Amino acid sequence: MANEAGLSQPLGAHTPGNTELNGHTLSFTGDWILSHYSALNRRARELRSRTAGCTPDFSRLGRLDTAGASLMVKLLGAEALISAMQQAPLPTEQRALIQAVAAAMNQRQPATPANNPILVFLAQTGQKVTALGKLTWLLAGFIGQTLGTLFYILPRPARWRMTPFVAALHDTGLNALPIVALLTFLVGAVVAFLGATVLEDFGATIYTVDLVAFSFLREFGVLLAAILLAGRTASAFTAQIGAMKVNEELDAIRTLGLNPVELLVVPRVLAMMLSLPILTFIGMISGMVGGAMVCALALDIPPSQFIAIVERDIALKHFLVGIGKAPVFAFLIAVIGCLEGFKVSGSAQSVGEHTTASVVQSIFMVILLDSVAALFFMEMGW
Template identity: 75%
Template sequence: MTISPQQHSNSPERSSGNVELNGSALTFSGDWTLANYTILARLVEQVQRNNLSNVSLEVSQLGRVDTAGASLLVKLAGSTALVHALRVSDLGTEQTALITTVASAMEATEHPAPKSNPILAFLASTGEKVTAVARLAWLLAGFIGETLATLFYILPRPSRWRFTPFVAAVHDTGLNALPIVALLTFLVGAVVAFLGATVLQDFGATIYTVNLVAFSFLREFGVLLAAILLAGRTASSFTAHIGAMKVNEELDAIRTLGLNPVELLVVPKVLAMMVSLPVLTFVGMISGMIGGAVVCAITLEIPPSQYMAIVERDIGLTHFLVGIGKAPVFAFLIAVIGCLEGFKVSGSAQSVGEHTTSSVVQSIFMVILLDSIAALFFMEMGW
């Protein structure tokens, strides 16, 4: 059976395509182009009414083919059978590549991806997040090792010490942060004292408000509030500084000069943080206890002299040492995370902003996590 375009058009503008069905052979010939699309579409519809199962395709007689004609070929013959016929034919390379590309695109459209199982999707998403956290922990551990190796390398070599960046970082992270740390801890101390007095008043034990404020600030609030403030204020500054240098290719210039960016940029910042945070923690402890003393003096009529006498009598030195001992560890982690996120900047302003936010979130998370672990450890040890 032969179906030709002349049955539908008496005078085609150019040599139109043709399809011939002889027994179990389906032969394509002529030009399958957009100019003949209407005629070819009718031919395809007529041929599709016949049984086309187990037919062989012959495409070697095809002339010019464009995407419109190729889509009709795929619609009639099927993508798999058509691609197989193209492989065994001697059709031109350009026509073969075009028809194969259209067949692949139409096959992907005809067979959409099956709907995923919500449970499997949730498990896959959870696995990806766990993998990302593990990769982040691995990078952080490696960067901590590199920082410590560089630090131990330069400590016995005073000629490699960089005092100017260290002093500048201490001024930025410590002295400039002193007012905000003192103000915040003073206000939190006042709030803790007020809440403690409100609750303990029902039991006639308002005098223990002094113990509550002193105990909480010496062990937890002093170091925790100072560390969180530095995580938001200083870790972001470190990330933005190093990230901007990477965007401007200054880190590449440092390496070209034979210098170590970790020694030049990271070590002074880490040491400055380890000096500044213990000082800020001490200031936070004193300010929080002063805020509690003000509330006790105003609402509970406990004079400052009695307040200090209770602190001296009931609060041991161990609580102060526990709080101040956590400060260098928190400072080291905050500084390392801030610097690492700066080195991870990819080279755009958007990346600088994303990693700056990431450094703040990671620093605060690590500080609270380690503080929780330390609290459980010290409680079990009875310290």
């Protein structure tokens, strides 16, 4: 720590910084720079409890850097220091540095948490609702942008991107077909087992056929396929577009005068809208085949009788209800996956976070929309 002799040296001698408290005046002397930080920090801790309401004096201040400015903020507080800068006789560079550091540190100060748990709960609920509203607004805007671009290029075949469309169709449709068929087959067998177990007590095991057919034609076929694509394909869309943003490929696309939505989003959306109905149909057939196998092995209902019961009891409208939901689900899954990719901020961690968010949001939206559709169709008698 500098002594009185050191304080009397001229500014050009690079004296170690110091601070003195005389009444209500806090004098800053010498050089407040990083090389003197340890000594200045000790002196600041000594005076911190007595600096409230003090007026700073910068008349003998020497050199200054961000380390020294941060200690000044800790001594006086960001708002008090910014207010004192209005009348302080300081060079323009030092004034700007102190104001910038004070403003930055003032923004970083965490808000004092509320002690009331009810207020904390309400505050967190409000934050979640606000975030959900912003997300919904952003998703609606991106859907509008995608639809606008789609309707613009549809009557212009020269702008169609067939190569990325076929590549996305291969990835979302053909590559996903085995896992969709296997999963729906197993779920169909499980549903048949459960139906047979419950209906056996009532002597109505024959209605296991109707249970399997109804559930897969209306709900399970499209729902399982959509959830699988949400976890498999939406995450892939997010990771691909996010990696392009991290590598600044999206900026290069815009620099070339190309539209990233037209180039990256529309082919993926169209591929999903074509592949999910096909996968839904495969899922319906596979689930019913799994149920038919259980009926044949456990209930002595041969496949011919299974098909006859389905033809007799199951109307075509149930198939149309299930297959009609597939393009809507596909559009939402693809749009959410692409939107989360565009929201990546530029780091590997951000890619992982938005990939997870795309899967969660896609599955949530699929289940929410399916619930709303089920209520609507029930009220309409469909």
